[in-house]
Amino acid sequence: xxxxxxxxxxxxxxxxxxxxxxxxxxxxxxxxxxxxxxxxxxxxxxxxxxxxxxxxxxxxxxxxxxxxxxxxxxxxxxxxxxxxxxxxxxxxxxxxxxxxxxxxxxxxxxxxxxxxxxxxxxxxxxxxxxxxxxxxxxxxxxxxxxxxxxxxxxxxxxxxxxxxxxxxxxxxxxxxxxxxxxxxxxxxxxxxxxxxxxxxxxxxxxxxxxxxxxxxxxxxxxxxxxxxxxxxxxxxxxxxxxxxxxxxxxxxxxxxxxxxxxxxxxxxxxxxxxxxxxxxxxxxxxxxxxxxxxxxxxxxxxxxxxxxxxxxxxxxxxxxxxxxxxxxxxxxxxxxxxxxxxxxxxxxxxxxxxxxxxxxxxxxxxxxxxxxxxxxxxxxxxxxxxxxxxxxxxxxxxxxxxxxxxxxxxxxxxxxxxxxxxxxxxxxxxxxxxxxxxxxxx
Ligand SMILES: NC(=O)c1ccc[n+]([C@@H]2O[C@H](COP(=O)([O-])OP(=O)(O)OC[C@H]3O[C@@H](n4cnc5c(N)ncnc54)[C@H](O)[C@@H]3O)[C@@H](O)[C@H]2O)c1
Numbered sequence: 001x002x003x004x005x006x007x008x009x010x011x012x013x014x015x016x017x018x019x020x021x022x023x024x025x026x027x028x029x030x031x032x033x034x035x036x037x038x039x040x041x042x043x044x045x046x047x048x049x050x051x052x053x054x055x056x057x058x059x060x061x062x063x064x065x066x067x068x069x070x071x072x073x074x075x076x077x078x079x080x081x082x083x084x085x086x087x088x089x090x091x092x093x094x095x096x097x098x099x100x101x102x103x104x105x106x107x108x109x110x111x112x113x114x115x116x117x118x119x120x121x122x123x124x125x126x127x128x129x130x131x132x133x134x135x136x137x138x139x140x141x142x143x144x145x146x147x148x149x150x151x152x153x154x155x156x157x158x159x160x161x162x163x164x165x166x167x168x169x170x171x172x173x174x175x176x177x178x179x180x181x182x183x184x185x186x187x188x189x190x191x192x193x194x195x196x197x198x199x200x201x202x203x204x205x206x207x208x209x210x211x212x213x214x215x216x217x218x219x220x221x222x223x224x225x226x227x228x229x230x231x232x233x234x235x236x237x238x239x240x241x242x243x244x245x246x247x248x249x250x251x252x253x254x255x256x257x258x259x260x261x262x263x264x265x266x267x268x269x270x271x272x273x274x275x276x277x278x279x280x281x282x283x284x285x286x287x288x289x290x291x292x293x294x295x296x297x298x299x300x301x302x303x304x305x306x307x308x309x310x311x312x313x314x315x316x317x318x319x320x321x322x323x324x325x326x327x328x329x330x331x332x333x334x335x336x337x338x339x340x341x342x343x344x345x346x347x348x349x350x351x352x353x354x355x356x357x358x359x360x361x362x363x364x365x366x367x368x369x370x371x372x373x374x375x376x377x378x379x380x381x382x383x384x385x386x387x388x389x390x391x392x393x394x395x396x397x398x399x400x401x402x403x404x405x406x407x408x409x410x411x412x413x414x415x416x417x418x419x420x421x422x423x424x425x426x427x428x429x430x431x432x433x434x435x436x437x438x439x440x441x442x
Contacts, residue, residue: 094276151207215271356394
């Protein structure tokens with residue numbers, strides 16, 4: 001089928017590439033000319049494992065194309081996916097301006113029946129707003145053109161986006177049109193492990209399912225961080241508690257790691273957006289508000305450990321940071337805890353050296369020459385430091401050469417925001433060691 005994808009970010013690009021990989025002809029459109037120029041050369045503007053290989057392969061097979069022209073994208077496709085950003089606004093609600101702009105452009109160019117699929121995460125009911133905008137733009141041209149609109153929220157995880165798109169655990173289609181549902185089934189069947197993993201529902205429940213999924217995961221993380229903070233006060237060890245509860249099938253082992261809290265481009269904004277949606281309907285969502293509060297405080301909990309170790313005087317201290325991305329296997333730093341930690345350290349007149357396998361360029365765009373970037377390897381970032389901070393749990397940080405680290409550092413002190421080391425091992429290796437929800441070694 002001929003498909004256009006509007007927006008070539010983490011979701012749109014992966015969607016376009018994934019759909020091309022199952023044989024469709026896909027035209028990806030973005031207003032960002034730099035991104036499109038890069039993509040036309042077969043280069044990915046974002047890091048996702050396996051993505052660049054698939055871009056290159058599907059371009060070679062002449063199934064994947066890129067454009068900045070909306071008219072071209074609308075003319076080309078039988079199905080148009082919308083995958084533009086819905087960032088948080090000042091009042092915490094989701095900013096729908098990009099989605100609305102795309103809807104208007106579709107209405108300005110559409111000439112025959114198409115299925116418009118919204119993949120962006122949007123407040124419940126947005127599907128009808130999009131429908132109305134397209135209808136009005138078509139009517140303005142004095143035309144009457146039929147189209148269907150479908151909600152198809154995306155559940156891929158950054159860091160495993162390609163794998164998640166190609167092997168989804170479920171696909172949700174919110175549709176009121178039998179014809180559009182049939183077309184969506186046809187598109188997704190090659191990716192489904194079994195037919196019952198395609199969940200057809202009404203569009204409002206589909207839009208809500210996306211927020212509910214992200215908020216449930218955010219609540220799990222905040223819950224564990226709260227338990228971790230209680231562990232510290234009582235002498236219990238959160239990693240043992242995690243094992244103790246994660247083996248209960250009603251709880252499960254996923255998303256119950258204590259640490260620096262959730263970040264990224266989705267959880268913080270989606271929790272806030274759902275709070276806004278609820279309050280807009282005069283409902284006070286106590287659990288969502290608590291999850292957000294605990295999450296914000298968790299970064300402060302970590303920073304407080306650092307401050308109190310140095311008796312509130314960080315001036316002139318040098319900190320090495322391992323990890324800038326909001327989680328491993330991505331270069332995305334949106335709402336990453338590293339950003340707050342670096343800002344706090346700089347405010348306290350400390351210096352920072354940072355290493356991250358993929359995110360350094362993006363961190364440079366924010367901090368410029370205010371901090372040092374160690375591109376070569378993680379050990380460079382501990383040289384001459386007063387302490388090492390573990391901020392993202394990249395695989396390569398898990399088993400480092402501790403004697404090498406100790407030799408390179410000014411003082412053997414580690415603040416581990418991701419609990420990747422064992423306190424006993426750290427004690428044996430001669431480090432002062434502070435982590436989350438466990439007894440400190442000092
Ligand atoms: N990133 C994730 O892990 C993830 C997962 C599931 C759902 N989502 C949701 O998917 C949506 C997109 O997220 P993302 O992370 O891919 O965003 P992104 O910021 O990475 O990408 C958005 C892209 O849209 C482009 N764009 C903006 N306006 C445009 C327009 N008028 N026409 C064409 N292109 C336009 C931007 O230039 C950008 O390249 C959001 O609603 C997000 O909440 C994201």
